[in-house]
Amino acid sequence: MDKHRILIVEDNFVFAVKLEKNIIEWGHQVVGICETGQSVLDFLKTKTPTLILMDINLKGNMNGVKTANQIKDKGIPIVFITGRSDEKTYEDIKGTSVISYLVKPFDLLTLRGTLDFNPYLNLENQDEDFLFIKRNKELVKVKTTDISYIKSDRNYCDIFVGEKVYFVKTSLIKLMEKIQGKSLVKIQRAYVVNLKSIEGLLLSENMVKIGDQLLPIGRKYKKNFLERIEDYRL
Numbered sequence: 635m636d637k638h639r640i641l642i643v644e645d646n647f648v649f650a651v652k653l654e655k656n657i658i659e660w661g662h663q664v665v666g667i668c669e670t671g672q673s674v675l676d677f678l679k680t681k682t683p684t685l686i687l688m689d690i691n692l693k694g695n696m697n698g699v700k701t702a703n704q705i706k707d708k709g710i711p712i713v714f715i716t717g718r719s720d721e722k723t724y725e726d727i728k729g730t731s732v733i734s735y736l737v738k739p740f741d742l743l744t745l746r747g748t749l750d751f752n753p754y755l756n757l758e759n760q761d762e763d764f765l766f767i768k769r770n771k772e773l774v775k776v777k778t779t780d781i782s783y784i785k786s787d788r789n790y791c792d793i794f795v796g797e798k799v800y801f802v803k804t805s806l807i808k809l810m811e812k813i814q815g816k817s818l819v820k821i822q823r824a825y826v827v828n829l830k831s832i833e834g835l836l837l838s839e840n841m842v843k844i845g846d847q848l849l850p851i852g853r854k855y856k857k858n859f860l861e862r863i864e865d866y867r868l
Contacts (some may be wrong), residue, residue: 638662638749641683643701644715645669645693653687656742662749671696671704678705682858685749690716690723699723702730707807707820713748715740731811765812767793767800776800778813782831782844786824819862822852829863 640662644650647669654664665683668674670693674686690698702712712731716723717738727735734748766773776795785792786806793800793809802809810818810826817829827842827849834843840851851859 638685639665639683641665641686642667643674643686643688645689660746670694671701674701675704678708680857682861683710686710686712688712688714690714690718699726706731707810709810767802769800781828783828783849784826819859821855821859822850825849
């Protein structure tokens with residue numbers, strides 16, 4: 635079973651601590667506890683969890699749904715927890731990175747099963763995801779692991795796969811919503827790279843080398859990018 639780095643977003647501190655205790659007992663890591671949407675945005679500037687456990691009712695001017703919409707370009711899976719079971723709340727979470735929805739009070743074994751058995755949280759298999767891309771009159775299957783990098787130009791994206799380039803009419807945000815791949819990381823507003831395809835880093839020049847291409851690392855993305863590659867550094 636894969637172990638997850640989980641961010642708990644819950645404004646009930648007692649309940650958050652209870653969740654933390656159980657999650658750690660199940661063998662996962664809790665990387666932080668946030669009470670507000672803004673604190674989530676601040677947290678994700680420096681750290682990247684593999685999962686967010688998000689309450690919908692939060693303190694401040696951003697509830698869980700608004701917070702999720704603010705961070706959906708990061709592609710972090712979200713398990714929503716809420717005391718509300720109405721249809722509107724359920725509809726509101728569509729379009730976010732939600733992979734499960736638990737209504738309080740829920741049995742802790744239900745949460746454990748969500749963490750252990752949900753296919754979208756299988757870190758080992760996330761990179762086996764694929765897309766079908768239309769090319770002329772054919773739909774071409776492209777594996778996430780084969781993508782070298784993606785370049786965006788507003789509502790269009792070029793997906794580079796080895797020597798091939800696939801042009802798709804969609805924004806980078808919408809494209810990343812469809813792709814589940816732990817090795818894909820955004821390095822600049824218009825660029826996403828596959829960590830496995832990187833051949834070198836020119837840190838003094840803020841550039842990533844993939845093949846004969848040098849791709850820019852944006853200042854606001856650099857810290858997160860370096861954190862993502864930390865496990866591979868010697």
